[in-house]
Amino acid sequence: MYSTRIRSFAARLWAVFFVNGAVLSSWAPRIPEVKRLLDLSDSELGIALFGVAAGAVPALLLTARILDRARSGPVCVVTALLFSAALPLIGVADHVWQLTGALMLLGAASGVLDIAMNTAGIAYQQHTGHRVLSRLHGGYSLGVLAGALGGVVATQVGATATEHFLAVAVLLVALTLVCAPMLWSQPRRPAERGAEDAPVLVRDGRFGLPVTISVLAVSGLLIEGLVTDWSALLITRDLGASASLGATTLALFSLAMFISRSAGDTVLDRFAERTVLTTVAVTVVCLVVLGSVVAHPLVMAVAVGLVGLVLGPVFPVAVSRASRSAPGRAAAMTARVSAVGYIAYLGGPPAIGFIADGIGLPVTFAAAVALSCLGIALACRGPG
Structure with missing residues (x-):
């Protein structure tokens, strides 16, 4: 029973990696359409696309502090829900700065989720003694592929960007909710303890x-x-x-x-x-x-x-x-x-x-x- 629960937790964490890969890759095939609808220049589109990095990098650096006080499983659930639900904001943006803001929010959610899910994967490895991180990243890669192919299909059938993003958001939110109970009940592992619990790190880089x-x-x-x-x-x-x-x-x-x-x-x-x-x-x-x-x-x-x-x-x-x-x-x-x-x-x-x-x-x-x-x-x- 215990080993079954452990494997079930890994499967649900794999699904979170999948969600992380699928969100922004769903947006990528619709970039030309959104650019045309908003009548953006190349430089304006570049500003908007930089919003992902502008949101993600600070979030990456701040998430460790969040995980000092919260378990990675619940953080994965909350952030995956926010990340997925925010995708349709791209479709309703009608100005470059609204698009930039939406992409900054998505970038920040992606950054937090990236750290939380990797931390959960490391904790799993330390707890079970079995490697799983590469397999979990395989879920991310499959999510990227699924999101990109879904975007191609949505374009071919004539769905608008808003319709496409709403459909993706509903599916990914539903998948996250299915995984939520087990991820939420994840016990706090040694790998998730804060810096105050650990020996001083020799910083050579x-x-x-x-x-x-x-x-x-x-x-x-x-x-x-x-x-x-x-x-x-x-x-x-x-x-x-x-x-x-x-x-x-x-x-x-x-x-x-x-x-x-x-x-x-x-x-x-x-x-x-x-x-x-x-x-x-x-x-x-x-x-x-x-x-x-x-x-x-x-x-x-x-x-x-x-x-x-x-x-x-x-x-x-x-x-x-x-x-x-x-x-x-x-x-x-x-x-x-x-x-x-x-x-x-x-x-x-x-x-x-x-x-x-x-x-x-x-x-x-x-x-x-x-x-x-x-x-x-x-x-x-x-x-x-």
């Missing part, structure tokens, strides 16, 4: 993180952000493929990330983290370099899919290492590693755009991925 863990988080999420934001343009514009192949490549990458993260815990149980990270670094750089040298759209599309198939465990390993670097302070360390990684995920791809204007996207893309792989390889030398 920014944000109180060991440098190697920061590098690992930045490198893993930077590659993910680069592929998500730039691979479709690279394949369609620079390699001459059709728009459908570009869209298919992104869907393939999301599916591959889901598979990779779902299998990541099993892989990490069988092989040392350093072995897995080294393999990821070597494989990813070889795939991207091969795709860049061959310069054929189908080859690059396959390479991107295979990158997703191996990249999945990297960020979950960074979160696990951060929690192990300061036992008893999982919330604070999860907040820090997520903030560092999230800044790279959001800020890295736009920076790549500026560089690509000077030397071209194919070279910039390959060089950025190679540099990130070097970061993952160097992180293998850090504490595991």
Whole structure:
């Protein structure tokens, strides 16, 4: 009975990861429509999109204080409900600043939920002794895929953005309510105790993180952000493929990330983290370099899919290492590693755009991925 309850808790936590992935990915396919309806310029849309980061990053850094006083399970429930229910605010916005405000609220909710669900996952691992974090992140990746595909379907059937967002909100709120009773009754674990209960952390890196863990988080999420934001343009514009192949490549990458993260815990149980990270670094750089040298759209599309198939465990390993670097302070360390990684995920791809204007996207893309792989390889030398 007890083991069944433990597994049931993990399944409901997986659903929360799914919700987190599905909300903002449901908005992404409707961006062109909302831009047109509000008659936004590119710069105005950029301001609105920055609202997600403007809301998320402060929330990431403040959530550890919330979890000093509250259990992660109830925080997951409340934030997932708010996150889902706030999605339709995008559809009713009629000015750039209203859209920006809605995206800031969604970004803040996403940031709090990100820390709370990762902290709950770390607490589960510490309580049971079984790895689960990569599998939980697989739920997030599947949510991203489901949200994006749902947006495509809603567009094809002619649903307005408001109708689409209301439908998504209802479904995700219902899913969260199904999971709520067990998550709410989660006991407080040692991993969730506040900083006052823990030994002093030796801070050898920014944000109180060991440098190697920061590098690992930045490198893993930077590659993910680069592929998500730039691979479709690279394949369609620079390699001459059709728009459908570009869209298919992104869907393939999301599916591959889901598979990779779902299998990541099993892989990490069988092989040392350093072995897995080294393999990821070597494989990813070889795939991207091969795709860049061959310069054929189908080859690059396959390479991107295979990158997703191996990249999945990297960020979950960074979160696990951060929690192990300061036992008893999982919330604070999860907040820090997520903030560092999230800044790279959001800020890295736009920076790549500026560089690509000077030397071209194919070279910039390959060089950025190679540099990130070097970061993952160097992180293998850090504490595991």
